[in-house]
Amino acid sequence: MSLAENIKSAPLNKTHLFFTGQAGFIVKSKKGTLLGVDLYLSECVERAEGHMGFKRLTPKVLAPDELEFDFCIATHPHYDHFDMDAIPVIMYNHGTKLFASLNCEREVERLLMKTPDLDGRISYFKPHDFVTADDIKIDFVPCDHGAGAPDAFGVVLDVDGYKIYLAGDTCFRKDYAEEISNLGPFDIMFAPINGAFGNLNEQECVDLAKIIKPRLLIPCHYGTFAAHGGNPWEFVKNCKRDLPGQKYDLLCIGEHLVLDNLNKYGEE
Numbered sequence: 001m002s003l004a005e006n007i008k009s010a011p012l013n014k015t016h017l018f019f020t021g022q023a024g025f026i027v028k029s030k031k032g033t034l035l036g037v038d039l040y041l042s043e044c045v046e047r048a049e050g051h052m053g054f055k056r057l058t059p060k061v062l063a064p065d066e067l068e069f070d071f072c073i074a075t076h077p078h079y080d081h082f083d084m085d086a087i088p089v090i091m092y093n094h095g096t097k098l099f100a101s102l103n104c105e106r107e108v109e110r111l112l113m114k115t116p117d118l119d120g121r122i123s124y125f126k127p128h129d130f131v132t133a134d135d136i137k138i139d140f141v142p143c144d145h146g147a148g149a150p151d152a153f154g155v156v157l158d159v160d161g162y163k164i165y166l167a168g169d170t171c172f173r174k175d176y177a178e179e180i181s182n183l184g185p186f187d188i189m190f191a192p193i194n195g196a197f198g199n200l201n202e203q204e205c206v207d208l209a210k211i212i213k214p215r216l217l218i219p220c221h222y223g224t225f226a227a228h229g230g231n232p233w234e235f236v237k238n239c240k241r242d243l244p245g246q247k248y249d250l251l252c253i254g255e256h257l258v259l260d261n262l263n264k265y266g267e268e
Contacts, residue, residue, distance in 0.1 A: 003254045004066035007034070015160040015259040019251040021058050022080050022224040023169070023192065026067075030160045033134045036072040037155060037166055039064075042085035045225065053227030061254040064089035071133045074100040075168040076145060076152035077107045080224070084111060091118055098122045099131065099138065102151040127153045135159065141180050143170035146198040156183050162259050165212060167191035169221070172204040177211040187262060189214035192221030194230035202235040206242050216262055217248040 001009075003018065007028060010016045016028040024039040041064050045054045064086035072090060074082040082104050088111055090096055100108070102124050108114060113122065125131065127142040137158040145152040145168070154168035163186045170176075170192070189212050195201025199221060200208060209217045217239065222230025232250050239248050251257075 002066075003061045004063075006254075006256060007067060010256070015162055017164070017188070017257040017259060019218075019220075019253060019255050019257075020062055021253040023075075023166075023190070023221045025166065025190065026069075027136070027157060027159055027164070029135050031135055033071070033136055033159075034067065034069050035133065035136055035157070035159075036067075036069050036090075038075055038081040038168075039072065039086060039090075040080045040083050040224070042083050044083060044085040045079045048079050048084075049227075051227075054225045056224060057226065058224050058253055065093075068093050069096045071097050071099065071136070073138070073155060074098065074104050075143075075155065075166075076101045076149035077104045078149060078169070081169070082107055087111070088113060091121065096121065097133070099133070099140075100124055101149070101153055102126055103149060125153065126151060139183060141165075141183070142173070142176040143168045144173045144176065144198070145169040146171070148198070154180070156180065156186075160259070162187045165189045165214065167200070167208065169197070169199050171198050172200055172207060174211070177208055181211050181213070184212065184214075186212055186214040187259065188216045188218060190218050190220050192230070193219040193232065193235045194221045194228040196227065196229045202231055203238050203242075205235060206238045209239075209243060209246060215247060217243075217246055218251055219248075220251075 018026040022040045027035045125140045130139045139156040140153040143154040155166045157164040191205045192199040193202045193205045
């Protein structure tokens with residue numbers, strides 16, 4: 001069964017989460033609302049960067065026209081988060097709403113998406129904003145991705161009573177982490193471990209989890225590009241050493257989590 005078929009057939013009355021690789025996730029709520037976050041579904045980064053370090057090393061598990069999303073989020077305009085090939089295709093289904101960081105507007109203009117139909121379905125947000133997307137509450141929270149993406153944000157999702165924190169691309173900021181922790185308690189935290197381009201490394205992801213205290217910790221943003229780096233086994237060793245008892249998981253691309261089953265994770 002393809003990922004798209006798996007998502008479509010995932011039963012209602014349960015909360016589902018699917019990993020699409022890099023920093024991309026799809027949430028399907030109990031009533032069926034479909035939300036995509038930072039979906040990288042193409043090979044546009046290699047074309048934009050023009051060298052082998054950004055050749056896609058992982059399979060594309062979803063085509064941008066296979067699902068009709070209710071909502072999509074782009075946390076900042078880097079192409080592995082704002083996929084310039086996939087987003088226009090996703091949006092042309094005449095129903096999806098896009099929530100993007102302020103500095104994504106330049107990309108929207110460049111891609112000729114400022115049309116009466118599309119522009120009315122695109123909204124821009126900054127840290128400390130929030131929006132209710134049908135049955136999902138979204139808080140846009142601070143992150144620090146440096147001068148290259150000064151308006152980037154992380155995301156806290158409140159869906160079906162579960163709290164999910166997606167750190168976005170960010171370095172370690174204790175002040176931001178302590179502020180975000182007040183929105184908890186959190187069921188899941190996703191955070192990068194690649195340690196390049198201003199992102200958390202394997203140790204800093206664990207340090208962030210010490211403050212956020214999620215029930216389940218999931219590293220991301222590694223394995224897609226050689227230039228990004230990131231060692232998941234180094235993360236595991238650091239987590240076992242510094243956060244004994246913390247539940248964690250390393251997700252395969254296309255892997256499906258049912259949030260109602262989070263208690264299956266044993267303490268590490």
